[in-house]
Amino acid sequence: MGMLDVVGPVMVGPSSSHTLGALKIARFAYKLIEGIPDEVEFYLHGSFAKTYLGHGTDRALIAGVLGLREYDYDIKNAYELAKKNNLKYTFIKSDLGDVHPNTVLIRLKKEDKINEIQGASIGGGAIKITKINGVDCDLSGDYNTLIIVNKDIKGALENILSIIHVNVANLYLKRTNILEGRALTILELDEKPSNLNELEKLECVIKYFYVGSDN
Template identity: 40%
Template sequence: MKYKSVFDIIGPVMIGPSSSHTAGAARIGRVARSLFGRQPKWANISFYGSFAKTYKGHGTDVAIVGGLLDYDTFDERIKTSMSIAESLDIKITFQIEEAITDHPNTAKVMIGDDDGELELVGISIGGGKIEITQLNGFDLGLSGNHPALLVVHDDRYGAIAAVANILAKFTINIGHMEVSRKEKGKQALMTIEVDQNIDDAVIAELSALPHITQVTKIVD
């Protein structure tokens, strides 16, 4: 594995004890919260592999709930996130799964309220870094370390080019982009990581494009 800086080796500023089991879990939860766009009323969290075996000792449970409350890895409130969630009437349940996954530090997060639900699978790859590998049944590779756009769209000719043209109009550079679809000609998901934060004007223009169903931004 290549590291861009010494901070990739040391890990993030965080509430301990583990960059992979604590900071990584907090970031998975926070990305789920960001994508959902609001505080959920309930959360069903499943742990796999190493997460399932050590989540209590490493604080993976309180960290991922802290992320769902929109706390960063260094936020002291992570330590009491379970009691804070209870005070906010957020129902939290945990499940230990025995299924073998591609990565040992895997969590599935399902959150929702009266207006909708979200399902996300994330992995903690070390040093506080994560990848989101599934979102609502779509396969993707989202790091959560850069500003990003998630664009749900009809699988139609020209949809990807239209999105790229608007990003070029606003001089937004694409660092990474991939497209996932469940079935040809149906719904698809663009995952676009960019080099700068995205203004609401960009979201508005993207949302107005033909064949675009939903546009969500993730702020770094």
């Protein structure tokens, strides 16, 4: 048994599942879009939908998309901070299908772009990111994560991997738009590549996002 099992994680809030886990999912979304969104919709599933007010899940989710960490005492002031940052937010009770009961789908709007993150809080503050922009994945948030929108052409993955000179822990790849010839590549990495900007030189790369691990 580890120390975490005895004393629990360092956090602000009443529940590691409903508060800490929710914040970590939302913070992943914040890091994905590299800042605070203009507007966000939280689609709450299962027990999240039933108890989000009582367990502080609402404040945790808002705090996460504002970029707060789990030990930040301003989590309790999330609504005030949202107003200060002109963040529009909506909580929607929703049936997301056959998923973990502590699941939330976060739809973020920033300028003219929309991104979606779906994640589950699986206990003890641990999370799983299960979808990014409709692509199924199984990310823990413990790894550095690189998300690439690329052209669906022969050799695209080979060219991308030739730039990433670090160990790849997990890889997810899916065609997202056959008509436009696009795919989404998600890589979990042991460390941050030192030459990410070189991806811009690849003809197959349309855009990319990097989400660093908080560990």
